[in-house]
Amino acid sequence: MPRILIMTDSTCDLPAEWVRQxxxxxxxxYVQFDLESLADDGVELVRADFYRRLVSVSTLPTTSAPPLGQTIEVMTQALKDADHVIALPVSSLLSAIYNIFRLATERTDPSRVTLIDSRMVSMGLGWEVVIAAEMAQAGASPQEIEAAMLDLQPRISLWAALDTLKYLRRSGRVGWAAAMLGDLFDIKPVVSVSGGEVLSQSRVRTSKRAFQTLVDLARQHAPIERLAVLHTQYLDGARQLFDALADIHPNTAVAIVDVTPVIGVHVGPNGLGLAVVRRNR
Amino acid sequence: MTDQSSPQPAENTVCDGHTLYQLALAGCDWLDQHHAIVNQLNVFPVPDGDTGTNMLMTMRNAIKEASDNEHAHIGQVAAHLAHGAMMGSRGNSGTILSQLWQGFAHALKDQPTLTAELLVKGLRQASDTAYRGVIKPVEGTILTVSREVAEEAEEAYQDTDDVIDILACVVDRAKDALARTPEMLPILQKAGVVDSGGSGLTYILEGMLRFVRGEAVIAAETAAVPVEDLAAALAPEDEMGYGYDVQFIIQGDNLNVNVVRSAIDAMGWSTLVVGNESAVKVHVHVHDPGIPLSYGVSLGAISDIVVENMQEQFHEYLRERADQPAPDLIEASPFGIELAGDDIGVVAVVSGEGLARVFQQLGATELVMGGQTNNPSTQEILEAIQRLPVRNVILLPNNKNIILAAEQAARLATDQEVIVVPTRSMPQGISALLPYDPQGELDMVADAMMQAKDDVVTGEITTATRSVELNGVQVNQGQIIGLVDGVLATAGDNLNQVMQDVLAQMQALDCELITLYYGEDILKPDAEELAESLRQVYPDQEFELVYGGQPHYYFILSAE
Incomplete structure (x- = not known):
């Protein structure tokens, strides 16, 4: 049976034990605090430290795609260790990473790499990676995995509730933010990732309402096959959200993860989110 | 950093590996001097302000990689630079820059020295490789600059084989192409900037040219201060920006200069108030020039009015100071949305300029001014509906006395589908507006807004116009009264006490957030003081104080 490995980027937020498994x-x-550049690999930069620094610095850090050279190295190694590589990076509409994966594919062995646009980020992407890896272990072919990903993508939803607009305003990254959020008082936007893009889902003014909006969204999408609760330095809130969905979440395939700095830099601390895979009906 | 002891290469027709290394170093240093400016230009593809930093880090890594081999032949030095750029590339612009080096190095492969012919070939391959490096090449970017640079080199080579002359032509053309990027990419035009990546590339090439001409590539003391530093040094007084410089003269009877001074002082900063009983000269810096002007009008006739936008003056100053052809500061994106066709538009009836701004910012595109004692006519509401260039409209009356007129206007607007969400107060209207989605389905959006309006409890603080006993509350004319969701709840002579009574009846203890909209008759510092004292009573609740500017109501409160 040919060996297939899955390759992704650190915005997938996969828990370390699944990465190993x-x-x-x-x-x-990479996260850049001024000219100091740190890899989001849990070694150079620990996520808890990222959020601690985020609230204290005056100039917001920026995030950037990995160097092409490093991506080629990882891909080359994966091609040594396996017969085929499924390259599954963050949505091409959200980051330059997809293009870097594409260039890396061209420069290594295009015949042995299948590049798929995940159209997702965080554990929305994470679930695609896990499901692709499960299929690979079960002996699926690259073509079967690619077809399954395209079928899977419409069943994945990701929502996030920001505790404050402060970081989104400072980062300026989300285009719609300027349109309807204003600057006269604080609004807690609820956003979704859909079709590979970040969209405004709703706007609320209290954290209770934000929490309830996430719960309602999840319930509207039940039955759920896999569920991840996302948070930015807000484990207590994440646990409460997890518990509030106890009756609809699956017993297995659940996770609570702290979110990639690529998102966190715009969200700031105390954000909550959900990445769910709906059951195929 | 740069070794400037031998700025001139031995000959102008060839260039060896060591010189290429020095050229790259000079390009990197010149970019280093300007990377903050490049960051500020960054609006495409995403305005995250890191293009200069990403390109600089990519260049630094290229140089680091080549530094051990700087005396090798040019093909090897170029290969090391390209490899270093690729290993150190950051972000979109860095990746494209690494592809430029990649293409350039490919053309120089196995060559001991660089001739004019190879330079031309190298620039062409650099551009071609960069174009292939992106999924959808967009003109008006670093790609355009790289392509025009290659074209210019080819043209210049017709006339000369002097590499410095060619480089000089190339830099001129890069600047020219850069200046034209806004014509090619509308988002740049809109932001009033040139392309950031193209600007980074131009700085790199310019640094190289300065080096071969023996000019400094480390900025001298007198060089333009990077905009970022300048901006920090001249930071506005607060996060709302620089505001307006307002000057006028009040002419009236029995004017009290001290009273005017303390009132004006409370409205802004840099206050200067002088004069006598019949004329007072006012100078103040404020965010809203309407506030001191209205105050002046309330005391008498005003004349010699000067209102200057200090934000604009500041930008003007920065533009002059920064050694840049294009404006460097990116204006915050304007509020407001563009609606058309099947989109849903919102008409809101609003009282008070502060509240009008809140509704506008949240997406209400047509406002009808009116409220408790000034109900707008059905006709006015109808006209507002008809001004919206969309088929679907949601109408927020924001006052129980206006709901009927709103419903009538909705029926009369026969060319459009209009749904009235019967909001009975400003806070209800604001709450209803939160789930508004201009691209949603009309029925679903109206449903969501209908539910959201009841997420808040409304409190209103005003003056009793007559003596009455209502709901067990005894009120004397002229007393301060408090209403909760439109029902008389309390009366008294002390504003603070009435506010506390109202908050208690609004069940504020069970709420998370209390928003206070202060009216046109309340000065900001008084409002702040009051909010602070309420915070003491409700330490677990979050308070937000917002200028509402509504007439008649000292405060409108919302609790949620």
Whole structure:
């Protein structure tokens, strides 16, 4: 049976034990505090430290795609260790990483790499990676995995509730933010990732309402096959959200993860989110 | 950093590996001097302000990689630079820059020295490789600059084989192409900037040219201060920006200069108030020039009015100071949305300029001014509906006395589908507006807004116009009264006490957030003081104080 490895980037937010279990190859993204550049690999930059620094610095850090050279190295190694590589990076509409994966594919062995646009980020991407890895272990072919990903993508939803607009305003990254959020008082936007893009889902003014909006969204999408609760330095809130969905979440395939700095830099601390895979009906 | 002891290469027709290394170093240093400016230009593809930093880090890594081999032949030095750029590339612009080096190095492969012919070939391959490096090449970017640079080199080579002359032509053309990027990419035009990546590439090439001409590539003391530093040094007084410089003269009877001074002082900063009983000269810096002007009008006739936008003056100053052809500061994106066709538009009836701004910012595109004692006519509401260039409209009356007129206007607007969400107060209207989605389905959006309006409890503080006993509350004319969701709840002579009574009846203890909209008759510092004292009573609740500017109501409160 030919061996297939899955390669992704660190915006997938996969818990370390799953990365080990499935031998996922992860290229780190980079966080720049001024001219200090740190890899989001849990070694150079620990996420808890990222959020601690985020609230204290005057100039917001920026995030950037990994170097092409490093991506080529990871891909080359994966191609040594396996017969075929499924390259599954963050949505091409959200980051330059997809293009870097594409260039890396061209420069290594295009015949042995299948590049798929995940159209997702965080554990929305993470679930695609896990499901692809499960299929690879079960002996699926690259073509079967690619077809399954395209079928899976419409069933994945990701929502996030920001505790404050402060970081989104400072980062300026989300285009719609300027349109309807204003600057006269604080609004807690609820956003979704859909079709590979970040969209405004709703706007609320209290954290209770934000929490309830996430719960309602999840319930509207039940039955759920896999569920991840996302948070930015807000484990208590994440646990409460997890418990509030106890009756609809699956017993297995659940996770609570702290979110990639690529998102966190716009969200700031105390954000909550959900990445769910709906059951195929 | 740069070794400037031998700025001139031995000959102008060839260039060896060591010189290429020095050229790259000079390009990197010149970019280093300007990377903050490049960051500020960054609006495409995403305005995250890191293009200069990403390109600089990519260049630094290229140089680091080549530094051990700087005396090798040019093909090897170029290969090391390209490899270093690729290993150190950051972000979109860095990746494209690494591809430029990649293509350039490919053309120089196995060559001991660089001739004019190879330079031309190298620039062409650099551009071609960069174009292939992106999924959808967009003109008006670093790609355009790289392509025009290659074209210019080819043209210049017709006339000369002097590499410095060719480089000089190339830099001129890069600047020219850069200046034209806004014509090619509308988002740049809109932001009033040139392309950031193209600007980074131009700085790199310019640094190289300065080096071969023996000009400094480390900025001298007198060089333009990077905009970022300048901006920090001249930071506005607060996060709302620089505001307006307002000057006028009040002419009236029995004017009290001290009273005017303390009132004006409370409205802004840099206050200067002088004069006598019949004329007072006012100078103040404020965010909203309407506030001191209205105050002046309330005391008498005003004349010699000067209102200057200090934000604009500041930008003007920065533009002059920064050694840049294009404006460097990116204006915050304007509020407001563009609606058309099947989109849903919102008409809101609003009282008070502060509240009008809140509704506008949240997406209400047509406002009808009116409220408790000034109900707008059905006709006015109808006209507002008809001004919206969309088929679907949601109408927020924001006052129980206006709901009927709103419903009538909705029926009369026969060319459009209009749904009235019967909001009975400003806070209800604001709450209803939160789930508004201009691209949603009309029925679903109206449903969501209908539910959201009841997420808040409304409190209103005003003056009793007559003596009455209502709901067990005894009120004397002229007393301060408090209403909760439109029902008389309390009366008294002390504003603070009435506010506390109202908050208690609004069940504020069970709420998370209390928003206070202060009216046109309340000065900001008084409002702040009051909010602070309420915070003491409700330490677990979050308070937000917002200028509402509504007439008649000292405060409108919302609790949620």
């Amino acid at each position: 499935y031998d996922i190859r992860v290229v780190p993204t």
